[in-house]
Amino acid sequence: xxxxxxxxxxxxxxxxxxxxxxxxxxxxxxxxxxxxxxxxxxxxxxxxxxxxxxxxxxxxxxxxxxxxxxxxxxxxxxxxxxxxxxxxxxxxxxxxxxxxxxxxxxxxxxxxxxxxxxxxxxxxxxxxxxxxxxxxxxxxxxxxxxxxxxxxxxxxxxxxxxxxxxxxxxxxxxxxxxxxxxxxxxxxxxxxxxxxxxxxxxxxxxxxxxxxxxxxxxxxxxxxxxxxxxxxxxxxxxxxxxxxxxxxxxxxxxxxxxxxxxxxxxxxxxxxxxxxxxxxxxxxxxxxxxxxxxxxxxxxxxxxxxxxxxxxxxxxxxxxxxxxxxxxxxxxxxxxxxxxxxxxxxxxxxxxxxxxxxxxxxxxxx
Amino acid sequence: xxxxxxxxxxxxxxxxxxxxxxxxxxxxxxxxxxxxxxxxxxxxxxxxxxxxxxxxxxxxxxxxxxxxxxxxxxxxxxxxxxxxxxxxxxxxxxxxxxxxxxxxxxxxxxxxxxxxxxxxxxxxxxxxxxxxxxxxxxxxxxxxxxxxxxxxxxxxxxxxxxxxxxxxxxxxxxxxxxxxxxxxxxxxxxxxxxxxxxxxxxxxxxxxxxxxxxxxxxxxxxxxxxxxxxxxxxxxxxxxxxxxxxxxxxxxxxxxxxxxxxxxxxxxxxxxxxxxxxxxxxxxxxxxxxxxxxxxxxxxxxxxxxxxxxxxxxxxxxxxxxxxxxxxxxxxxxxxxxxxxxxxxxxxxxxxxxxxxxxxxxxxxxxxxxxxxxxxxxxxxxxxxxxxxxxxxxxxxxxxxxxxxxxxxxxxxxxxxxxxxxxxxxxxxxxxxxxxxxxxxxxxxxxxxxxxxxxxxxxxxxxxxxxxxxxxxxxxxxxxxxxxxxxxxxxxxxxxxxxxxxxxxx
Numbered sequence: 001x002x003x004x005x006x007x008x009x010x011x012x013x014x015x016x017x018x019x020x021x022x023x024x025x026x027x028x029x030x031x032x033x034x035x036x037x038x039x040x041x042x043x044x045x046x047x048x049x050x051x052x053x054x055x056x057x058x059x060x061x062x063x064x065x066x067x068x069x070x071x072x073x074x075x076x077x078x079x080x081x082x083x084x085x086x087x088x089x090x091x092x093x094x095x096x097x098x099x100x101x102x103x104x105x106x107x108x109x110x111x112x113x114x115x116x117x118x119x120x121x122x123x124x125x126x127x128x129x130x131x132x133x134x135x136x137x138x139x140x141x142x143x144x145x146x147x148x149x150x151x152x153x154x155x156x157x158x159x160x161x162x163x164x165x166x167x168x169x170x171x172x173x174x175x176x177x178x179x180x181x182x183x184x185x186x187x188x189x190x191x192x193x194x195x196x197x198x199x200x201x202x203x204x205x206x207x208x209x210x211x212x213x214x215x216x217x218x219x220x221x222x223x224x225x226x227x228x229x230x231x232x233x234x235x236x237x238x239x240x241x242x243x244x245x246x247x248x249x250x251x252x253x254x255x256x257x258x259x260x261x262x263x264x265x266x267x268x269x270x271x272x273x274x275x276x277x278x279x280x281x282x283x284x285x286x287x288x289x290x291x292x293x294x295x296x297x298x299x300x301x302x303x304x305x306x307x308x309x310x311x312x313x314x315x316x317x318x319x320x321x322x323x324x325x326x327x328x329x330x331x332x333x334x335x336x337x338x339x340x341x342x343x344x345x346x347x348x349x350x351x352x353x354x355x356x357x358x359x360x361x362x363x364x365x366x
Numbered sequence: 367x368x369x370x371x372x373x374x375x376x377x378x379x380x381x382x383x384x385x386x387x388x389x390x391x392x393x394x395x396x397x398x399x400x401x402x403x404x405x406x407x408x409x410x411x412x413x414x415x416x417x418x419x420x421x422x423x424x425x426x427x428x429x430x431x432x433x434x435x436x437x438x439x440x441x442x443x444x445x446x447x448x449x450x451x452x453x454x455x456x457x458x459x460x461x462x463x464x465x466x467x468x469x470x471x472x473x474x475x476x477x478x479x480x481x482x483x484x485x486x487x488x489x490x491x492x493x494x495x496x497x498x499x500x501x502x503x504x505x506x507x508x509x510x511x512x513x514x515x516x517x518x519x520x521x522x523x524x525x526x527x528x529x530x531x532x533x534x535x536x537x538x539x540x541x542x543x544x545x546x547x548x549x550x551x552x553x554x555x556x557x558x559x560x561x562x563x564x565x566x567x568x569x570x571x572x573x574x575x576x577x578x579x580x581x582x583x584x585x586x587x588x589x590x591x592x593x594x595x596x597x598x599x600x601x602x603x604x605x606x607x608x609x610x611x612x613x614x615x616x617x618x619x620x621x622x623x624x625x626x627x628x629x630x631x632x633x634x635x636x637x638x639x640x641x642x643x644x645x646x647x648x649x650x651x652x653x654x655x656x657x658x659x660x661x662x663x664x665x666x667x668x669x670x671x672x673x674x675x676x677x678x679x680x681x682x683x684x685x686x687x688x689x690x691x692x693x694x695x696x697x698x699x700x701x702x703x704x705x706x707x708x709x710x711x712x713x714x715x716x717x718x719x720x721x722x723x724x725x726x727x728x729x730x731x732x733x734x735x736x737x738x739x740x741x742x743x744x745x746x747x748x749x750x751x752x753x754x755x756x757x758x759x760x761x762x763x764x765x766x767x768x769x770x771x772x773x774x775x776x777x778x779x780x781x782x783x784x785x786x787x788x789x790x791x792x793x794x795x796x797x798x799x800x801x802x803x804x805x806x807x808x809x810x811x812x813x814x815x816x817x818x819x820x821x822x823x824x825x826x827x828x829x830x831x832x833x834x835x836x837x838x839x840x841x842x843x844x845x846x847x848x849x850x851x852x853x854x855x856x857x858x859x860x861x862x863x864x865x866x867x868x869x870x871x872x
Contacts, residue, residue: 130423131421131423131424131426131427132419132421132423132424134423135419135421135422135423135424135454136421170427171423171427172415172427208403211408212403212405212408212434212435213405213408213409213412213430213431213434213435221400222400222401246426246427246430248458249426249456249458249459249462250422250423250425250426250427250455250456250458250459250462251426251429251430251458251459251462252427252430252431252434254430254433254434255429255430255431255433255434255462256462257434258433258434258436259433259462259465259466262386262389263436264389264392264394264395264396265389265394265396266436267400268400268403268435268436269395269396269399269400269436270395270396270400271396271397271398271399271400271401272396272397272398275538275539276396276538276539276540276568277396278536278539279505279506279507279535279536279539279541279542280394280507280539280541282502282504282505282506282507283385283505283507283508286498286501286502286505286508289501289502290498290501295458
């Protein structure tokens with residue numbers, strides 16, 4: 001049964017509505033595991049008469065009314081929505097091939113509802129997020145996983161080249177789409193927490209703009225690097241390395257570090273400056289890397305560990321491809337060389353003889 | 367004749383233990399707790415996804431989030447068990463889940479007691495750390511651990527290189543700074559330690575580092591420049607009593623040196639609210655020199671080996687003093703103090719010369735030039751009849767810092783000559799030792815040296831023994847040295863066992 005606010009909230013009653021562009025709204029996703037987006041949106045499947053499908057994300061103004069401070073929450077929600085919309089539009093206009101882009105967006109008022117204003121964005125519809133694909137039991141070998149990592153790195157590079165930092169890269173935000181051929185292609189989704197140079201977003205002032213579970217350690221220890229590039233782009237690099245680790249181990253870098261870190265030094269208990277915690281984190285990280293050697297495909301394990309090492313260094317200033325960090329003409333966090341590194345690994349792994357058995361093969365079957 | 371560390375010279379010098387042991391002491395905990403962060407909404411979404419799908423990778427995602435956020439252990443265990451039971455997760459996730467369910471046992475104090483001090487064990491640490499540092503040369507924590515193992519093996523130059531590298535990598539880290547201070551003090555360079563600490567930005571914020579600064583300055587005979595800052599920290603309410611314990615102890619020690627006992631007592635009260643073992647050892651020392659009363663239950667503190675060893679020695683419980691001393695040396699195998707005190711307790715208190723020699727040998731690895739420790743090793747070796755070995759220890763002695771040390775050595779030399787069969791020369795050395803003590807401030811050692819000489823004369827059945835025993839007994843009556851009664855009792859026992867009658871010794 002709907003509460004009074006929900007009953008007068010148009011965002012929750014869009015099923016059957018036909019939007020501009022001919023999109024017909026399907027039944028609302030209720031806590032859809034595959035849904036992307038923040039806590040202040042509702043989602044629906046949408047379809048065009050020609051069969052093209054999409055994913056509708058609608059701003060949920062009702063959440064503002066259930067929050068503590070209506071005006072502030074409303075302002076926050078609308079600013080967040082506008083920032084994401086503009087960003088998605090920009091990504092679409094610039095044809096970022098490895099980022100989920102907006103196919104359409106708009107606003108209208110649905111009569112008969114006190115909260116009748118509906119602001120929406122329609123995204124291309126993914127088949128799954130990466131976790132569902134990996135867990136479905138289909139044969140996803142190490143080469144394909146590395147290709148997904150490559151997709152991720154390319155997507156992130158495309159964002160960074162447009163002066164956008166994602167800030168919330170996590171497994172559920174890496175979606176797979178059917179490609180023209182038989183393989184699927186991975187794209188980065190959910191720019192709701194993104195930073196875009198030259199614009200403001202409600203998350204810009206947050207020490208942890210994204211999901212805490214995947215945040216880089218400097219954010220977890222509440223440290224704010226004074227340099228904006230380090231604060232934004234280096235954080236993305238950490239999350240890229242963490243996702244790379246997740247694709248091959250099913251665990252995130254934060255979990256692996258936390259498991260190595262003495263309880264007293266964990267970010268949930270250690271309140272002293274980040275600089276004092278860094279040597280301990282670097283030590284824990286060193287042990288994580290040592291353990292990862294056995295988890296990655298044997299043929300490329302050393303190189304993968306090397307990549308994770310420079311992407312996930314606890315000291316954000318040390319992140320980035322070594323050549324990019326040496327270069328005076330590019331950003332230390334530039335991803336071009338990372339993409340090349342991963343591309344090379346994909347090729348090497350695809351021609352490497354398959355291991356007979358045991359760990360480190362990186363393949364899964366069910 | 368053996369010697370122990372003087373009772374008038376203890377400062378609150380930071381302990382130096384391997385990183386994992388230091389963590390367990392709580393000395394590396396943050397000064398400020400982290401603020402509480404709400405992550406339940408994010409976890410809630412993952413929980414819903416997992417419940418609906420039971421997808422193994424979503425399970426891994428949830429498990430990762432739970433571990434990263436230090437969620438309730440029961441929930442982590444439950445999910446880890448579910449992952450293992452389902453069997454459809456990848457090997458790596460299953461290994462992670464297994465590891466979470468079977469964490470490494472954290473060694474307790476018993477583990478410290480069993481920590482090997484052998485050369486092989488230290489070499490194994492060196493090999494392991496070198497391997498690790500090959501992959502991660504910027505790991506300051508492990509460079510400090512490598513330095514500790516190198517120092518334990520006696521490789522001071524290698525230890526110095528590692529400490530310098532660690533300090534340049536992590537100049538504001540408490541573990542690195544305190545370990546550096548302890549290393550420099552072991553190098554007899556407390557002034558350099560003060561220099562390092564005074565250039566650390568953490569000194570002004572961290573009472574653990576300020577305490578080390580004060581103690582190093584005291585050892586270096588430098589003016590105490592931060593006492594006011596220390597007092598402000600102690601009264602600021604910004605720190606937990608545990609974090610202030612060493613600082614209050616060291617400040618109290620300064621007050622004792624200045625003769626302000628009332629202030630010292632008040633500061634020790636503050637230090638002992640939630641002390642670490644170093645503060646307890648300091649308070650125990652203070653109780654022996656300043657009349658401070660140390661609550662006896664504090665001696666049971668974890669890793670309180672030094673305090674217990676000293677307290678047992680004062681009580682004349684030499685078995686316990688030696689046992690705690692050995693544990694103290696296992697805790698700080700590079701340190702001079704446990705080697706000196708434990709070799710003294712084992713040799714003089716128990717006549718367990720094998721243990722005394724072993725303890726002294728371990729200490730000499732890191733302190734090969736220490737004359738007093740060489741003296742103790744020579745005394746133990748000679749008492750075992752291994753005179754060539756004793757000679758080797760004696761030959762390495764470059765000189766003594768004070769007259770008392772030299773006179774003690776003269777007595778040991780006398781023992782070695784006796785054991786070599788050169789009795790006249792041995793008597794000469796014992797006599798020189800007695801004359802030296804008579805001229806020095808350590809007249810309290812005359813009875814002990816006389817007894818030890820008399821014991822040698824009895825052992826060889828010399829006619830001079832009767833006269834010496836008479837002298838020794840007379841001196842012992844007037845002695846205020848706490849260990850004289852022990853030696854006197856031993857002398858009386860040997861007299862009773864000798865072929866001569868007691869009357870001849872009267």
